[in-house]
Amino acid sequence: MSSRLASSLPAALQKRNFRSTAASEFRERCVVVLLAACGLTTVLITVCIVGMLISQSWNFFQSEHVSIGEFFTGTQWTALQSRDLADAKFGIWPLLSGTLRVTMIAMLIALPLGLITAIFLSEFASHRVRSFLKPTLEIIAGIPTVVLGYFAILVISPSLQWVTGGAFDTFNATSAGIAVGILCLPMVCSLSEDAMRAVPMALRDGAYGLGCTPFETAVKVVVPSALSGIISAFLLAFSRAIGETMVVALAAGTRATATLDPREQSQTMTGFIVEMIKSENEYGTVQYYSLYAVAITLFAITFGMTVLGQIIRRRFQENYS
Amino acid sequence: MNQPSNPEIPPATAFHPNGPKPATIPAALASDDEVQTASNTRKRKRLSRWFYVLCVAIASISVVVLVVLLVSIGIQGHSKISPDLVNNAHSELEPEQSGMRPAVIGSLLVCGICALAALPLGIGTAIFLEEFKPTHWWLRKLHGFIQLNIANLAGVPSIVFGLLGLTVFVYMFNLFGQIQVNKPSGLELFGVQHYYQVLSLEPGQTILIPQTDMEQKTITIDRPIQGMDADGNLFDIARWDRKSGPKPTDRSERLRTVKEGAVGGSYSQREWYYFRLPFGRSFLAAGLTLSLVILPVIIISAQEALRSVSPSLREAALGLGATKWQATRDVCLPAALPGIMTGAILAIGRSIGEAAPVLVVLGAAVAKNGGPENLMDSAVTMPVLIYNWAGRPQDVYQQLAAAAIIVLLIVLLVLNSVAIYVRQKVQSAS
Numbered sequence: 001m002s003s004r005l006a007s008s009l010p011a012a013l014q015k016r017n018f019r020s021t022a023a024s025e026f027r028e029r030c031v032v033v034l035l036a037a038c039g040l041t042t043v044l045i046t047v048c049i050v051g052m053l054i055s056q057s058w059n060f061f062q063s064e065h066v067s068i069g070e071f072f073t074g075t076q077w078t079a080l081q082s083r084d085l086a087d088a089k090f091g092i093w094p095l096l097s098g099t100l101r102v103t104m105i106a107m108l109i110a111l112p113l114g115l116i117t118a119i120f121l122s123e124f125a126s127h128r129v130r131s132f133l134k135p136t137l138e139i140i141a142g143i144p145t146v147v148l149g150y151f152a153i154l155v156i157s158p159s160l161q162w163v164t165g166g167a168f169d170t171f172n173a174t175s176a177g178i179a180v181g182i183l184c185l186p187m188v189c190s191l192s193e194d195a196m197r198a199v200p201m202a203l204r205d206g207a208y209g210l211g212c213t214p215f216e217t218a219v220k221v222v223v224p225s226a227l228s229g230i231i232s233a234f235l236l237a238f239s240r241a242i243g244e245t246m247v248v249a250l251a252a253g254t255r256a257t258a259t260l261d262p263r264e265q266s267q268t269m270t271g272f273i274v275e276m277i278k279s280e281n282e283y284g285t286v287q288y289y290s291l292y293a294v295a296i297t298l299f300a301i302t303f304g305m306t307v308l309g310q311i312i313r314r315r316f317q318e319n320y321s
Numbered sequence: 322m323n324q325p326s327n328p329e330i331p332p333a334t335a336f337h338p339n340g341p342k343p344a345t346i347p348a349a350l351a352s353d354d355e356v357q358t359a360s361n362t363r364k365r366k367r368l369s370r371w372f373y374v375l376c377v378a379i380a381s382i383s384v385v386v387l388v389v390l391l392v393s394i395g396i397q398g399h400s401k402i403s404p405d406l407v408n409n410a411h412s413e414l415e416p417e418q419s420g421m422r423p424a425v426i427g428s429l430l431v432c433g434i435c436a437l438a439a440l441p442l443g444i445g446t447a448i449f450l451e452e453f454k455p456t457h458w459w460l461r462k463l464h465g466f467i468q469l470n471i472a473n474l475a476g477v478p479s480i481v482f483g484l485l486g487l488t489v490f491v492y493m494f495n496l497f498g499q500i501q502v503n504k505p506s507g508l509e510l511f512g513v514q515h516y517y518q519v520l521s522l523e524p525g526q527t528i529l530i531p532q533t534d535m536e537q538k539t540i541t542i543d544r545p546i547q548g549m550d551a552d553g554n555l556f557d558i559a560r561w562d563r564k565s566g567p568k569p570t571d572r573s574e575r576l577r578t579v580k581e582g583a584v585g586g587s588y589s590q591r592e593w594y595y596f597r598l599p600f601g602r603s604f605l606a607a608g609l610t611l612s613l614v615i616l617p618v619i620i621i622s623a624q625e626a627l628r629s630v631s632p633s634l635r636e637a638a639l640g641l642g643a644t645k646w647q648a649t650r651d652v653c654l655p656a657a658l659p660g661i662m663t664g665a666i667l668a669i670g671r672s673i674g675e676a677a678p679v680l681v682v683l684g685a686a687v688a689k690n691g692g693p694e695n696l697m698d699s700a701v702t703m704p705v706l707i708y709n710w711a712g713r714p715q716d717v718y719q720q721l722a723a724a725a726i727i728v729l730l731i732v733l734l735v736l737n738s739v740a741i742y743v744r745q746k747v748q749s750a751s
Contacts, residue, residue, distance in 0.1 A: 024644050031646045032453055038445030039467045045613055046470050052488045113379055120376035123449070129380075138383050142667075142733060143390070144674025145724050146704045150711040155393050182386055189383075213369035223323065243478025245677035246704070250711055272482050274629060274677070278685045283492060295484050297476065306476030310469075321496070 195229020434608025622664025
């Protein structure tokens with residue numbers, strides 16, 4: 001075999017060092033066990049997460065100052081504000097409502113904008129427009145969240161105050177929500193675009209052949225065909241927004257409020273975790289363990305969203321291949 | 322027109338205002354009013370055009386947002402871009418001269434640990450899932466479960482990973498006792514020597530005495546005791562007090578002599594590989610935590626890269642009698658390597674920007690003069706520093722935060738260009 005030909009062959013075909021089958025089979029076994037161990041590590045991580053959340057929040061719910069009923073229904077959260085443990089109120093609602101406020105505002109921004117941008121990219125955009133819009137979205141997706149949090153307090157919050165004549169607090173749910181929305185937009189966009197690109201051309205051609213305008217083709221044919229992918233993209237964005245930390249830690253404020261007013265401060269679940277980590281509370285106190293109770297709520301919500309997204313994608317996905 | 326009416330055409334045609342339609346038109350269209358249809362079509366076309374304009378407008382919002390973000394941060398931070406920024410450390414007293422040197426070093430080290438831990442684990446898992454698909458039904462179930470589990474892990478908020486790192490790496494469920502400041506803590510394995518430090522008669526020089534009892538924090542020199550010289554040899558410390566005469570004059574003599582009754586405090590000498598068993602708030606713990614965050618990303622991208630290797634290559638190797646592992650190692654991995662590397666670089670870029678898990682593991686304190694000195698030393702990373710500075714009301718720190726963001730974005734830009742370069746190279750090669 002000439003050396004020029006050999007160099008173009010894959011390495012396995014060049015070396016031909018399959019000496020002893022028994023030895024290589026044994027080595028194969030070892031490698032498979034090693035690789036399986038790698039795979040099982042990921043399972044171990046999940047087991048650790050669940051185990052940690054349950055065992056540590058068990059410490060919290062065991063405390064005499066805490067009751068599970070109050071935790072799920074209480075409208076006051078003063079784990080950090082009250083000096084005395086006996087006065088501290090642990091009701092998850094203010095944190096939950098803060099999280100939902102920020103998330104809703106983020107979704108109001110990210111879902112429509114992301115979906116329409118995705119429709120534009122997959123149905124209308126010319127090659128030239130794509131070639132700068134795609135990288136722009138990728139850059140936004142790669143921006144660290146702490147930068148977006150800074151952007152919220154540097155630009156978004158002052159502009160909101162300027163527009164409304166000071167009706168907004170310095171730290172408010174709206175500016176944090178807008179920043180989280182910007183954060184989720186590229187994700188919604190790229191996932192929905194993928195789903196829409198998977199819709200076969202024949203469907204579009206059929207719609208055009210029946211005399212549909214581009215708008216009707218996009219909205220009445222392509223979007224419904226890709227709906228399962230789009231909805232799972234929405235759910236992913238939703239769970240991402242709920243778990244987003246640095247933006248809300250910087251821009252949403254540190255007072256847990258149970259209100260619907262988006263102009264007020266609103267501490268979210270993740271924001272509380274950061275505040276608690278920054279505080280002086282020692283490991284082992286009830287306040288400290290409340291961290292894990294909040295985290296397990298957060299985990300349950302995001303996990304539910306992820307699973308729901310997977311179910312929707314699997315169950316309702318239209319198979320075109 | 323003059324054809325006799327077709328029985329298939331409904332009688333409605335006859336009442337059409339514009340007279341009877343040509344009989345060749347299908348029944349469904351026969352009732353259409355041309356004027357109405359035309360205006361309807363115009364309306365639909367106009368709607369479609371407006372929708373196109375709306376699409377363009379909304380799609381350009383993202384460009385506008387990016388431009389506003391970069392410009393506003395540039396305006397806010399440009400005045401602080403100076404050599405000071407990358408040469409100095411954070412300072413409470415002189416904010417004007419504050420810099421981010423420890424944060425840059427800390428970020429690089431934390432990401433190094435993160436890559437070392439996540440890459441082998443992630444690529445190994447991806448190979449297991451893609452190349453070794455088992456035939457046993459319960460093994461297949463395991464496969465499916467691991468795959469599902471990875472998809473779920475990818476959706477877990479990074480702050481929950483941070484809490485996992487805090488509980489598992491920092492405290493290890495408190496199994497080894499709690500970490501306390503300035504105390505030998507937990508289970509110290511290697512890389513550390515504990516000494517008492519006593520002033521010798523030579524000004525500014527100290528003598529180290531190996532510490533035997535960890536509970537005793539200080540030592541009083543009132544009995545013969547052995548010290549350690551610069552080469553690590555033990556020698557007997559000479560004691561001197563006023564009553565026994567004048568101080569020795571010879572320098573080497575004075576270096577070995579201690580005043581009677583002098584008190585020494587404890588001192589720990591730690592090598593870079595110092596290792597103990599709850600990791601404490603160390604950069605090792607932070608790096609491992611970050612590796613958990615990016616692990617799903619690496620696995621998923623590596624799987625995609627392996628999937629895109631043409632099956633004919635694999636089959637050729639197997640056909641020549643290679644075992645599955647030989648085919649994977651010598652054929653699939655080299656072919657998939659660029660794709661795996663692209664994904665890995667992007668994931669590491671993400672880990673550099675992650676603040677929440679690092680904040681949970683290391684705390685939000687930023688006062689540190691240099692990078693970490695040993696594996697168990699704490700560190701500051703760039704996103705945590707930015708978070709800390711951005712949260713302060715003073716203008717100086719706000720500007721510093723913007724400048725630090727510019728540095729962070731430049732680092733990310735460089736990393737991403739490397740990833741794009743690798744991707745381009747693969748595309749042109751294949």
